[in-house]
Amino acid sequence: DTAVSQTPKYLVTQMGNDKSIKCEQNLGHDTMYWYKQDSKKFLKIMFSYNNKELIINETVPNRFSPKSPDKAHLNLHINSLELGDSAVYFCASGAGGKNIQYFGAGTRLSVL
């Protein structure tokens, strides 16, 4: 029973393509997040949703568009992929800012 699951695990694509990463959590949390981890392992928040509402939107290019159809799902769509988008993207969920966040296993995106 995976608490936070994201698909696909690996994504290899060409520059200029559009791709999506899906995330689902079965923990009943209200809040979900997307993080980007670069090649130096630096982890930075991109977006956060609370009950399907966007509450955090860091300075991310508008080629990245999150979508939350319900509070258990937060998908990430990326348009016109660039080389610099290559990274590991992590989905996480939590019950609020004071509380623990639970992370998915990550999606390794490679843009060629």
Added chain:
Amino acid sequence: AQSVAQPEDQVNVAEGNPLTVKCTYSVSGNPYLFWYVQYPNRGLQFLLKYITGDNLVKGSYGFEAEFNKSQTSFHLKKPSALVSDSALYFCAVRALYSSASKIIFGSGTRLSIRP
């Protein structure tokens, strides 16, 4: 600015010896502090947190962390290291963001335990 710093990129310790992974923070208001661990090709896993109360916080896998308000530090410790503790460790702090809050992660410290 709200931030968290991990001054060491890598910490090397012999198995059985005590270990310390350093973390300092800068935050307005009361700090909410966390430690997470990342094993290769995995997501982050929660180890422990400090919200309020005792300065010494105990967590998973025998780890503990000491909150020091005067030094604005939250160092991770373990009395006796295991080879299986080798991983990437992240310190994190809750930061206020408009009407919400977010977690800011440090740059990570790679812990290497040699047999």
